[in-house]
Each structure stands twice: as C-alpha cells, then as structure tokens.
C-alpha cells in the first residue's frame with residue numbers, strides 16, 4: 384500500500400484530500416497541529432524538524448507521496464506567522480522528505496499554493512530576496528511592519544514564493560524521478576475562507592473577488608485535482624501549476640500564462 388503524507392490534514396482542503404487519498408488506496412500520515420498522526424507546529428523551525436522526524440519514524444524512511452496543504456490566511460496575527468507556515472512549512476518539508484520520496488514507488492508531491500500566487504510577480508514581490516535566502520526573521524519583519532497591508536502581503540508574497548520554490552526544484556526533483564506540482568485554488572469553502580469573511584479588514588475584498596463560476600469551490604473539488612496529480616495517470620506532469628479557481632486567473636490575466 385503506498386504511503387502519503389498530508390500536511391494540514393485535519394481541516395478543509397487537507398481533510399478532503401485525506402479522504403480522496405484513502406479512497407485511492409493510500410495509507411495517510413497526516414501532519415497538523417492536532418488530530419493528526421504527526422502533531423507538529425509548522426510555524427517554527429523546531430516544529431518543522433519535529434514534523435520531518437515524526438514522519439520518517441512513522442513511514443520507516445520510505446514515502447510514495449507528499450501533499451502540502453497546511454496554510455494560514457491573510458487574517459492571522461502577526462502576519463509573519465502566515466509566511467512561516469505557507470513558505471517555510473512547505474520548503475522545509477519538501478527538502479526534508481525528498482530522500483524518503485526517492486525510495487518510494489512512482490513518487491510525487493503536490494503543494495497547495497493559491498490563485499494569489501500570480502497576483503504578485505516575483506520581481507515585485509517584496510519577500511522574494513529574503514525568502515530565497517531562507518531568512519525567516521527578515522521576511523517576518525517586512526510583513527509585520529507593513530501596516531494594514533501586512534496580512535495581504537504575507538499571504539500573496541508567501542504563495543508567490545512557494546510556487547517559485549517548487550519551480551526552482553523542478554530540475555533536481557525530475558532528475559531523481561520525483562514529480563512535483565502546485566495546485567492554485569480560488570476561493571474554497573473552508574474555515575480559512577470563513578475566517579477571512581468574518582474579518583472586517585478582508586471581508587469586502589474576498590466578497591468582491593468573484594470568479595466567472597460565481598460560487599466558492601467545495602474542498603473535494605480541489606482534492607480531486609490533487610489526487611489526479613498524485614497518480615500514475617499524471618506521470619509526465621512535472622513543475623506545473625494548476626488553477627482550480629472557477630476561471631478567475633484567466634479573467635484577471637488573460638494574456639499571461
């Protein structure tokens with residue numbers, strides 16, 4: 384039975400993905416703050432190291448899949464928390480678990496980024512230089528001192544950087560036959576979206592962000608794309624970002640792809 388790790392497995396997209404992977408016949412090792420096989424706090428370097436150790440103990444050093452869903456929205460305080468989880472909570476697990484994936488069968492990984500990743504370009508991302516250097520403190524200082532824009536900058540900046548981080552790994556990972564892709568959801572009905580809608584600072588922007596398919600996605604509609612990308616039918620898909628967003632990226636950036 385293939386073994387797949389899912390971060391953020393206790394809620395929302397991660398929980399729906401857990402169901403989809405169980406249905407596809409995988410053993411799942413969930414990583415989350417609570418209600419998971421490995422309970423760890425991905426917002427700190429020590430928590431991320433503990434997550435990698437805990438996973439390696441549970442899987443015996445061999446993994447077939449890695450799906451990174453854990454993330455925080457624009458509303459969290461301080462905003463640096465979102466950068467730590469959304470960016471470092473991904474790259475530290477990707478790098479820490481690649482050796483175990485290399486020993487797996489048809490290994491693959493998917494990172495849940497966001498449609499927000501393309502609302503900011505890399506050359507205009509104020510977090511680009513600090514994140515690429517691995518400077519968690521420096522990136523945190525930028526967003527925590529950005530005033531009322533801090534939350535949005537932390538979210539879009541970390542999601543833009545995490546998509547770039549995946550694309551930067553495409554040669555190394557392809558060379559060892561481990562596929563790696565991102566999924567970029569639009570608005571999905573989860574506790575994360577609800578928290579934004581209940582926050583006066585972000586509610587209007589979220590409500591005004593209406594996709595051509597004018598509803599919120601169900602978490603299962605993201606999970607089904609992730610499950611597809613993890614399977615052998617996606618064997619030549621590597622380094623790609625898939626928008627599951629009701630058409631909003633195409634509407635906002637029709638000439639850029």
Ligand SMILES: NC(=O)c1ccc[n+]([C@@H]2O[C@H](COP(=O)([O-])OP(=O)(O)OC[C@H]3O[C@@H](n4cnc5c(N)ncnc54)[C@H](O)[C@@H]3O)[C@@H](O)[C@H]2O)c1
Pocket residue numbers: 390391392393394395396397414415416417423424425426452453454455456468495496497498567568569570571572573574575576
């Ligand atoms: N819901 C949306 O509209 C939407 C849109 C685009 C992208 N996303 C992305 O999808 C992913 C999943 O979000 P969701 O909407 O399912 O949210 P959610 O809040 O339902 O689930 C997120 C999970 O991440 C976990 N998590 C948060 N901080 C953590 C930490 N420090 N350590 C370990 N686990 C932690 C939470 O406990 C939770 O189980 C996130 O990366 C989010 O940015 C969501």
